[in-house]
Structures are given as C-alpha cells and as structure tokens.
Amino acid sequence: MKKFITGNEAAAISAKLARVKVISAYPITPQTAIVEKLSEFVANGELDAEYMKVESEHSALSACVGAAATGVRTFTATSSQGLILMSEIMFVASGLRLPIVMTNANRSLSAPLSIWCDQQDSVTVRDSGWIQLYCENNQEIIDSTIQAFRIAEETLLPVMVCFDGYILSHTAEPVDVPKQDEVDKFLPPYKYPYSLDPEHPVTIGAVGVPEYYEEFRYMLQESVLESRDKILEVGRLFGKQFGREYGLIECYRNDDAEVVFVTMGSLSGSIRDIVDEYRDQGERVGFVKVRAFRPFPAKELVEALAHAKAVAVLEKDISLGATGALFLDLSGAFTNAKRAPLLLNFICGLGGRDVTETQIREAAKTAMNAAKTGEVKEVVQWLGLRETLVGLKP
C-alpha cells in the first residue's frame, strides 16, 4: 500500500515489519524520529519488542551486542557523532559475527559542529566489518532495511542501511509499504546458531592471541567479501516477491556512455535528471549508482565503467590527506585492469551544502573535457566551494 512518509518513518516501519525483538538506541538529530516512532510502536503494543533506554550510543550498540548474542533480531539507529561513538563496538559486533541491523541517517562530523547531511560518518567506519547499503529514496530505505535483516542473518554479519540525513530522513514522499504477511514470508522467524544459553554455555568474545587473531581477521574478510553473493541473492528474491529488484550497483543509461557519473545515496536522483538532460542533447552521459559500499563491488564497477572515457565520482565525504573514499576504492578497483577510464573526483555537499544542478553540470563538463582531451588537470575538485572564504590560516 502506498503511503506518504518520511525516510525516518520508512526506517521505523521496516524495523516493525521485521518484527525486531530488541531495540536499543539513543536519540540524535536527524534520526531521532526513528527511535521515537519505534518506542511509540512498542508502547502502544503494535510491536512486541524490548525497547532498551541507555545513556549513550556506545551503550546502545553494546546493549544490541548483548541482545543479539541471545539470538534475537536486534535493531538500532543513529547518526554522525552517535555512530562514531559506537565505532568501538561496531568492530566487536562484526568480529563476534552478530547480525545486528542499523539505520544511519547520514550527517557530518564535528568540528565545526554541523547537524546537516554528508556521508563522512558512515564512510569513516567502512573498515569495521559491517555491510553498508546506501539508499537513493525512501522506497529504498524500507526495501533495503527489510533485506538487511535477511542478509545479516544469513551471513552472520552486521548491516548498516545508510540514507542521507534531512534530504531523505525529513522528506515525505510516496512509498510502497509492504504488507506484514508478505514481509513475514520474506523474513521467517530468526534462529541464531550460537546463542547464549545457560543450559549450553559457550564463550563469546574470547582473547585472540597472536597464534589465532590473524586467521579470525582473514575469515571475517572472506565473509564480508562473500556477502556480495548474499546481497545479490536477497536483492533478487526481494524483486521476485515485491517487484523491486536490488543489486550491488545500478546502471542508468550507461551502455554506450562516454562520461559516467558515480555516486551513492540521494544525490543519485538529481544526477539521473542531469543525465536525461544531456541525453536529450545527444551527449553520451550515463550513471552508475553504488548501493553496496561494503563489500565494495570492485568487479561490477570495473565491468560497468571499462568502456567509459571519463568517470566523475561525486561524493559527500573526504578521506583527509587523500581523496574521497569512494574514489580511492574505485581507483583501487582498476589496479592492473587492462583498460581504465580517466577518473575524476568531485567532493560536494559537505555539512549540508546543497548539491545544485549547476554543480552537477559543472562536474559533467569537466569530465567531458577530460574525455575529449585525454587529460585530467585536477584529480580532486570541490564543487560549490566559496573560494573567497578559503585561505585563512589557523
């Protein structure tokens, strides 16, 4: 049934549809509405779950780790500083192979203090062993969160569903909300194979001495890499049942494109409009959306982009001292490739700066020029930067 809801409402509804048993979260803008809605569902009896109030995000995820270890479906939500405060426990959750699902409303990091959108928060925890899925719109929030539980439980890996704070979290739009019995069919009751049970004691979280630690890390890496197949399988099954199929990446008017945009998250929508605009003018411009950032879909991206002359990676994060994180990974994916396009990186939309159509066209023009001349003058450029404000020394 189509409902007119915000991204935060979509996230809360998906956790309810998944019949989560334990929720522990701490409020932080712009995701607060998710946990408010969920506590309402629990309070009025719509959702049979334990809602654990805690004093910080560090405790919220710690509570989720404990709950998940008892073998119940566990959910949390956060943003920005909250995610970074959780980061210590994020590595614990993946190392212990606990299939927790988290939604993250993407928001920038302090300092300067900013409550607005960029993707620095989730990008910063990309090495934590959590699967990361990014959403383009509110429909994808509900679909990806439902899929996230199945992916998590069938890979024994935690999954975070990321969506742009405010731009999606606070935007209301039509969303097809799946029926409860359909979601029940897709997500049967969850059974964790190694749950804490006083009758059958096990140790969870033992020391990994040097003779063993490396093997554990290797196995975790193998599992995260292999989760690509599960994401694809679950995306296909979801498509079969609900009519909307999902993969690791999505290509848009890309088959014969010479210049291709790459991004993740809500910027995808604005880029599609600009791609159509260029196509109407006869320009061969295309777009590839990265849905799964971890595991990184290196093979799919190389296949999708090998034919291009220039690729413009637009991203709302910066790995300070290097380039944008998505660009780093994409460059790495082309290591030893027989053929590689010119790669350009555009940093944009930091701390809530609006990414305008003019900015996207500017990136397209720069990339088209590179395609024509075969040369990249500046690898990393910042869109919408106000030059007059730059240059002040600390």
Add this chain to the structure above:
Amino acid sequence: MIEIRFHGRGGQGAVTAARLLAEAAFLEGKHAQAFPFFGAERRGAPVLAFTRIDDKQIRTRTQVYEPDYVVVLDPLLPEAVDVASGIKQGGTIVLNSKKAVQFPHAKTAFVDASSVARETLGVPITNTAMLGALAKATGLVKLESLTETIKRYFSSKLSEKNVTAIKVAYERTRVAT
C-alpha cells in the same frame, strides 16, 4: 513540475503545511515531495518548507530556488524576509494579510489567516488556513483533497477544526488586482 515555497515562523506549521499539500496532491494521483529547509528550527525563527508536485516521479533532491508559488504564513515576515526571492515570472504569492500587497513580477492573493485561525482553532497557527488560501488562489489541489489529508493527519477533534479553517480561509481569500 510545480514547486511551492512556504515561509513561516517556527511553530506556525510551515513544515506540516508543505507535507499536507504534497499528500493532497498524492491523493489526487500525482507525484509529490515535501521537505523542510534543513536548518535548526526553533519557535519564532523564520523557517522555510517546500513542496514539489509533478505528473512523473520526482527524483531531484536539490533545494527549491525558483518556486511557482510562495505561501507566507506570518503577516510580518515580508518585512524581514525577501519572500518573492526567485519566484517565477507570473508566479503567485499567497499572503496572510488584511489587505492586498503588490510585488513586482508576481500575482498575489491574500487572506487574514491569523483571524481565521483564531476563530476556528483558537490559536494563531495559520498553516491550514493558508492551504485553503493557496487552493483558492491557484487551484493547485482540490479543497476535498486537502480536507481528506487533514482527516488522515490529525486526530478527529483537531481535524474538524482544521477543516473549518481551510474552508473559511478558502471563502475569504481574495486575488489582488
């Protein structure tokens, strides 16, 4: 695509107005999107909210820079904020005002929404009254779609009062000549 910008002060319900309008258009089978200006809203401070309406799926996520219609919820805001900023040639500005106000390059319509709100709701929250004014001035959505949306959004007692606010404002709205 039609873009609408709402000007209000924190507490007057501009964000809710944008959402109610979008949902009313959605009920009429159109595609719609509603979002606040992503600021740190607080009671009394000037706030913005936006609605987009189209016949096809709305994909863009940029802010609205050139609205077709502007709705101003607070009678004193035009003195503090450039409410006509970026409005399309021939666009309409709908104002909470006791008398007609002129703007270059834009049509205007007005209603004393503060009085309507006080009479019908008992509080000077003008968002629903101004939606009635917008419907009258532009025909963007049907009055019935707005009232249906209100009924879905508010509790029964509140929705009844707000439906009255919309209807009264609709009747009293005048297009400036």
